[in-house]
Amino acid sequence: MSVRIQQMPDQLINQIAAGEVVERPASVVKELLENSLDAGATRIEIQVEQGGIKSIRVMDNGQGIHRDDLALALSRHATSKIRNLDDLERVRSLGFRGEALPSIASVSRLKLTSKQEEGDGWTVDGQTAEIRPAPHGVGTTIEIHDLFYNVPARRKFLRAEKTEFGHLEDVVKRIALSRFEVDIKLLHNQRAVKHMRAAADEVAMEKRIAEICGQGFIDQAVHMDYAAAGLKLHGWIAQPA
Numbered sequence: 001m002s003v004r005i006q007q008m009p010d011q012l013i014n015q016i017a018a019g020e021v022v023e024r025p026a027s028v029v030k031e032l033l034e035n036s037l038d039a040g041a042t043r044i045e046i047q048v049e050q051g052g053i054k055s056i057r058v059m060d061n062g063q064g065i066h067r068d069d070l071a072l073a074l075s076r077h078a079t080s081k082i083r084n085l086d087d088l089e090r091v092r093s094l095g096f097r098g099e100a101l102p103s104i105a106s107v108s109r110l111k112l113t114s115k116q117e118e119g120d121g122w123t124v125d126g127q128t129a130e131i132r133p134a135p136h137g138v139g140t141t142i143e144i145h146d147l148f149y150n151v152p153a154r155r156k157f158l159r160a161e162k163t164e165f166g167h168l169e170d171v172v173k174r175i176a177l178s179r180f181e182v183d184i185k186l187l188h189n190q191r192a193v194k195h196m197r198a199a200a201d202e203v204a205m206e207k208r209i210a211e212i213c214g215q216g217f218i219d220q221a222v223h224m225d226y227a228a229a230g231l232k233l234h235g236w237i238a239q240p241a
Contacts, residue, residue, distance in 0.1 A: 011106055013076070015151060021103040024158060025052025025147060026167035028104055032142055033175050034094035035101075036060035037182065038081065039140065042198065045185045046172060051164030053147055061139040064116035070124040070131055073112065076102045101142075107154070108147045114140040169193065173212045180205050209236060 008016075022028055029046060036044050039062025047057040065073055069080075081093040104110060110126030113134050121136030148155035158164060165188055172194065176184050180199040187193060196212070199205040202223065210218040221238035 010076075015103075015106045021099055022107060022147075024167060025056060025164050026171045028052065028056055028108075028144055028147065029058065029168050030171045030175075031100035031104065032056070032058040033171070035142075036062055036140070037175070037179060038093045039063050041139065041182065043183045043185075045187070047187045047190075048165065048168060049189055051161035051188075052144075052168050053158055053161065053164060054145070056144040056147075057141065059139065059141045061137070064139055065112075065114040066116060067119060067122045067131070070112060070114065070122055071129050074102050074105050074110075074124065074126055074129065104144060107151050108149065109145040111143045112140070113143075176208065177212060180208060206236075 021031065025048065029048075029052065033044065033046070036058060039060065041060035041062035043061045045057075045059045047055075047059075049055040076099065082088050082091070101110070101112070105126035108126070111123060112126065113121060113123040113136050115121035115136040115138050117138055121134045122131055123134035123136075124131045148158070169186065172184060172186050176182075176194075176196045183196070183198040185192070185195045194211075196208050197204075199208050206218050206221075206223075209221070217238050218236070220241075221236040223236050225234040226232070
């Protein structure tokens with residue numbers, strides 16, 4: 001008996017894609033943080049419950065999403081970051097495939113709320129795609145609840161709350177070390193864990209590095225800023241110990 005070829009449902013396609021994008025709560029936070037940075041955010045707050053397994057909320061003051069684009073933001077291969085092959089060959093954004101939000105929405109209960117400078121705030125439900133008015137400042141808030149609630153085989157591979165939060169915190173720290181100009185706040189179970197304030201000068205940058213890597217690292221580190229042949233290398237170097 002031959003088996004006929006058929007088109008897979010969109011939900012199943014997104015859940016398969018989620019296997020590439022979403023491994024654990026830390027993966028979700030990485031994708032959402034990158035979207036916030038690409039939107040020009042200078043303030044980002046991350047609130048998580050139970051290591052991100054129960055809920056993740058990322059709030060930013062970026063440029064926001066147009067009301068007419070909210071539902072499109074949750075569809076596959078929809079992006080504001082590339083228009084043609086030339087754009088793809090000189091990508092300057094962190095995320096551009098248009099896979100993250102629909103993939104996350106397919107394995108969680110997602111709500112996206114956003115407001116641009118001109119216009120009102122709107123929210124879209126990731127399950128129903130219903131759009132309705134919502135009070136919100138300029139920027140975007142994405143709420144993720146019950147990660148992998150509908151994919152129990154994936155959920156059982158998640159580790160203990162402390163372990164998952166450790167992975168998530170590492171992602172936030174890495175982003176904070178690469179974007180000193182952005183104020184980043186992290187809360188876990190309604191308790192402030194990190195508040196890395198925007199740093200505009202070398203002294204403030206070193207304070208942030210010490211907060212993340214430890215004072216011992218920065219005490220032994222040397223700052224470098226070198227440019228040649230059209231390339232630039234800058235940062236801090238320390239002994240492996």
